[in-house]
Amino acid sequence: MASPCRAFAAVLPAEVDRGLEVRPVGRDRASHRLRELQVTGTAEVCCPADRASLRVGVSSSKESLSEATSSVSRRLEYILQALRQHSIREEDTSVRR
Numbered sequence: 001m002a003s004p005c006r007a008f009a010a011v012l013p014a015e016v017d018r019g020l021e022v023r024p025v026g027r028d029r030a031s032h033r034l035r036e037l038q039v040t041g042t043a044e045v046c047c048p049a050d051r052a053s054l055r056v057g058v059s060s061s062k063e064s065l066s067e068a069t070s071s072v073s074r075r076l077e078y079i080l081q082a083l084r085q086h087s088i089r090e091e092d093t094s095v096r097r
Contacts, residue, residue, distance in 0.1 A: 009039045 060071040
């Protein structure tokens with residue numbers, strides 16, 4: 001998979017174009033560069049992980065034990081559904097209650 005890459009370039013006007021004195025730049029002080037090219041860039045590399053681990057805790061406070069248990073079960077099912085929607089296989093997940 002190719003990673004996106006961007007490069008930006010700007011040609012700066014010569015110092016003499018702005019009515020200023022030309023000053024030598026760089027190691028070769030004898031030469032007078034009239035224009036300077038500046039290039040900057042950014043790159044992004046993406047690599048899928050070989051293995052990842054995520055631990056999620058779910059809790060609930062309700063007036064009765066059965067309401068709290070039901071609430072936690074619903075929340076857990078929402079989490080598992082989100083994992084399935086993101087192509088996480090059931091055999092790659094574990095749930096401890």
